[in-house]
Amino acid sequence: MNLIEKIENITDKCISCGFCESVCPTLGANEYNSVFGARGRVILADFALKHPGNNMELGDSFYSCLDCYACVNVCPAGVNAGVVSELMKEYIVSGASGNKNPIAELIKDSIIKYENPLGLKKEAAEWAYGIEFNKSDTVIITGHMYQMMPYTRAINKVRKYIDEAVVRGIASAIKNHIPLIKLSRHFYDAGLREKMNRDLKNIVSMLKSSGVEFDYLGSDEPYPGMFLYDLGYMEEFKAYALKVYNLLKERGIKKIITVDPHTHDLLMNVYPEYIPEFGIEVVYYTDLLNLKFKKFNGNITIQEPCHMVLHNNNFRAVDILNSIADVRMADRNGKLNMCCGGPDELLFPESAKKISVQRYAELKEKSDNVITICPLCYNNLAYDNKVEDFSEFVIDMISK
Amino acid sequence: MQKSTSAAVTELISGLGSKKILTTAEELVPFMKDASYISGKMPVAVCLPENAGEIAKILSICNKHRLDVTIRSAGTSLTGSSISGFPGVIISTMNLNRILEINTSSRYAVCEPGVRLDKLNQELKKYNFFYPPDPASSRASTVGGSLSTNAGGLRAVRYGATKEWVLGMDVVLPDGHIIRTGEYTLKRSAGYDLTALMIGSEGTLGVVTKAILKIEPLPESTAKIIGFYKDIESVGKTMDKIKSAGITPLIAEFMDLGTINSIRKGMGLEIPEYTKFLLMVDVDSPLEALNRKIESARNIFKEFTGDVNVITDIKRMDEIYAARKGAYSALLDLRENNNQLIVIGDVIVPSSELAGAMTEIEKCVRDDGVKATLFGHIGDGNIHANIFMDNTEEGRKNMEKLQMDIAKVAITHNGCVSAEHGIGTEKNRLLYEEYLERDSLYTLEIMKSIKKVFDPNNILNRGKIFYEPD
Structure with a gap:
């Protein structure tokens, strides 16, 4: 099946009932401009493919999709508008229609050249200075996710004051002088950096206390290429993923411990799809915890990660929290979970902000104590200090 | 341009x-x-x-x-x-999406048109209240859309359609005037009922910007009774007897074997092999009297079928309710290919006529040689024929013929061509046929005159409701 057939195979099933719009976070965040909603994306994709040569600007519609997959979980016809968006981004990147997003182009080039979206591969390993790891064929892969959050937060603080067209212009200029991207190392939220580094250390500490032996690749750990995949650069992703795989193979890695849901989903489900020989076991760190916990004196609510609950990946984190505290889930939970808006933070910060404010309010309605299980969720929902990452909440609950 | x-x-x-x-x-x-x-x-x-x-x-x-x-x-x-x-x-109207007020003592909620029905009920549940109209699309559909089509749903047998639940509204007219129809009161004897006129007008008269809706306390306790049948006549007789015995169900649904098969997994019930039809009835009562109510209904079921299930577990009831509500969607899996469409008919007859009308409709389906499954709201006589239409010129013609044949059955049985979905452009030919058969085309002329008063330049939803024969 070629790319167009793959897309039509999904869009043809759509009956335009609109159920997906009732759960699509980006629709409400864009004042119900349907092109920013799940159904609108499917209808637009179908129309664009049936009318080739149109002059429509398709990018914003598909790039703004959060890939949360809330849509397919309510669709009576089994249509995944998230996958349609992924494939349409590939269609746009192939040059078939629409304009490429300059920010996406910049990130792509940076990943390929520096193995990190902001050219910060070395900085992404700094959290682990001083920690001793075991020599092992099991390795922790951070995916650079916790480490990138302080930088994206600081960059977005500046972006708020700059017109979007200017931002895209700056991105194009940096793309033409790619080493300039490394200047981003000067833009970070110091408090958040300290906290994110602490979270990673906590995760390592809990794994060690659970008797797990594992290694860390340090500044050799490559970014796994998530943005290449998410932004539709499939040819580049295939080549890049193969490079990452070869590195892991050279190091004799047999098992990967992931610490964020995005990297987990990518390595668990996407890598084997593109690299058939990828036989490395992937396990989420919460599933390896073997600790005794105290009871939390109060209630909590949980922001479940879309890449686990809506992308059908099992993990034990919610069970662990249920064993510790009185959990009060938001009305939208499980298969109706609402995304935090995080995946839009780089390309559509305004939309990401609106979604996170709405979700934060929904969570706070249930409990003052919000637990996130993904660095992206934390970064987007931490409007007060009662929002905590799973690692920082749970480490305090370990029975001594 | x-x-x-x-x-x-x-x-x-x-x-x-x-x-x-x-x-x-x-x-x-x-x-x-x-x-x-x-x-x-x-x-x-x-x-x-x-x-x-x-x-x-x-x-x-x-x-x-x-x-x-x-x-x-x-x-x-x-x-x-x-x-x-x-x-x-x-x-x-999706950006007008606020619930402005909930008043449980006067029993009303004030909403903007973009509020989704499930969202409204989610809010009302916090007060132990609900808004009864529940079209199968309630996850997505809105107050505004349901007003404009006079939407019904599974609970219409007890609570009626949307028109029973609207006290008043604010409407913007084509010339920019904003008018109020109705008030916050349960009773009002004050000239022409423009609220009623607006409901079901499908956006041809004005734009609803605020609605005052009646709300109801949630039933105290409920039970679901399901019977399996070989023939539709026995289904009709069971229903007639239940209603004649003074039991007004909360929900009374029937479905044919095609529909049962599409939601078999979702319902999670043992279905006897002989089954051709299923009847599902929800009853409610104060907690202490529920068993008595269940027994009365079950005894009536037993007169017409040997296999009767009673479900009182709320989680199971919710699962079966969701499966039934998703019946139209589940039928999508029975399409022969992705290009095949399912067009849903929406005729209604007096409930006592349903068994007879169903037999004739089944004959229409056979005679026209078009694949279709049947389900509907037996309590109010609403039959949905789900027609599998090949997306070709011929497929469309076959579908339209079957729609017309079924419409004529409904008209003959003193029914109507549309119960709860509205007319739009899809059913305006059928509506014309209904008034033609009743020798009352002048009714349509009066409707057109009314539209002219509201919308003299005919800018609103032109082409909807009214069919113009060549």
Whole structure:
């Protein structure tokens, strides 16, 4: 099946009932401009493919999709508008229609050249200075996710004051002088950096206390290429993923411990799809915890990660929290979970902000104590200090 | 684009700002579809107003320039009501989406049109109340859309359709006037009932910007009784006897074998092999009297079938309710290919006529050689024929013939061609047929005259409801 057939195979099933719009976070965040909603994306994709040569600007519609997959979980016809968006981004990147997003182009080039979206591969390993790891064929892969959050937060603080067209212009200029991207190392939220580094250390500490032996690749750990995949650069992703795989193979890695849901989903489900020989076991760190916990004196609510609950990946984190505290889930939970808006933070910060404010309010309605299980969720929902990452909440609950 | 159209769009942009007026092709394309099988024309602009004042401004401009206007909220219409047959303007009411007030002592809720029905009920549940109309699309469909089609749903046997639950509304007329129809009171004897007139008018008279809705306490305790049957006559007799015994069910649904098969897994019930039809009845009562109510109903079921299930577990009841509500959707899996469409019929007959009408409708399906499954709201006589239509000229003709044949059965049995989905452009030929058969085409002329009073330039939802024969 070629790319167009793959897309039509999904869009043809759509009956335009609109159920997906009732759960699509980006629709409400864009004042119900349907092109920013799940159904609108499917209808637009179908129309664009049936009318080739149109002059429509398709990018914003598909790039703004959060890939949360809330849509397919309510669709009576089994249509995944998230996958349609992924494939349409590939269609746009192939040059078939629409304009490429300059920010996406910049990130792509940076990943390929520096193995990190902001050219910060070395900085992404700094959290682990001083920690001793075991020599092992099991390795922790951070995916650079916790480490990138302080930088994206600081960059977005500046972006708020700059017109979007200017931002895209700056991105194009940096793309033409790619080493300039490394200047981003000067833009970070110091408090958040300290906290994110602490979270990673906590995760390592809990794994060690659970008797797990594992290694860390340090500044050799490559970014796994998530943005290449998410932004539709499939040819580049295939080549890049193969490079990452070869590195892991050279190091004799047999098992990967992931610490964020995005990297987990990518390595668990996407890598084997593109690299058939990828036989490395992937396990989420919460599933390896073997600790005794105290009871939390109060209630909590949980922001479940879309890449686990809506992308059908099992993990034990919610069970662990249920064993510790009185959990009060938001009305939208499980298969109706609402995304935090995080995946839009780089390309559509305004939309990401609106979604996170709405979700934060929904969570706070249930409990003052919000637990996130993904660095992206934390970064987007931490409007007060009662929002905590799973690692920082749970480490305090370990029975001594 | 014509000069006057272009001038109107320019005026809209200067009046509301470019963010609220969409004009690029990629932004307009999604508004060419709703949940019907029909495709609309690409609009020249889509307006995203936030309040009644902005809607008044939009309508005044369009009225001045004689520009066609289609009103749309969630776009879940099954009859093409929310798409346009003309390249005009679409007004989306989705940004008017606040629940303004909930008053449990006077028992009303005040809502804007873009509030989704499930969202409203989620809020009301916090007070132990609910808003009864529950179309199968309630996850997505809105207060505005359900008012404009007089939507019904599973609970209509007890609570009736939307028109029973609206006390009043604010409406913007094509010339920009904002009027109030009705009030917050349960009773009102004050001239013509314009609230009733607006309900079911499918956006042809004005734009609803606020609705005062009646609300009801949630039933105290409920039970679901399900029986399996070899023939539709026994289903009809069971239902007649239940109602004659003074039991008014909360829900009374029937489905044929095709429908049962499509939701078999979702329901999770043991289905006897002989089954051709299923009857599902929900009863309610104060907790202490529920068992007595269940026994009365079960005894009636037992007179007509040997296999009766009683379910009182709330989780199981919710699962079966969700499966039934998703029946139309589940049928999608039975399509022979992705291009096959399911067109849903919506006739209604007096409930006592249902068994007879069903037998004739089954014959129509056989005679026309079109694949169709049947389910519906037996308590109120509403039959949905789900017609599998090949997306070809011939497929469309076959579907239209079957729709007309079924409509004629309903008309013969003193029924109507549309119970709860509205007319749109899909059923205007059937509506014409109904009044023709009743020798009452003048009724349609009166409706047209009323429309002229509200919308003298015929800008609102042109082509909807009224069929113009050659």
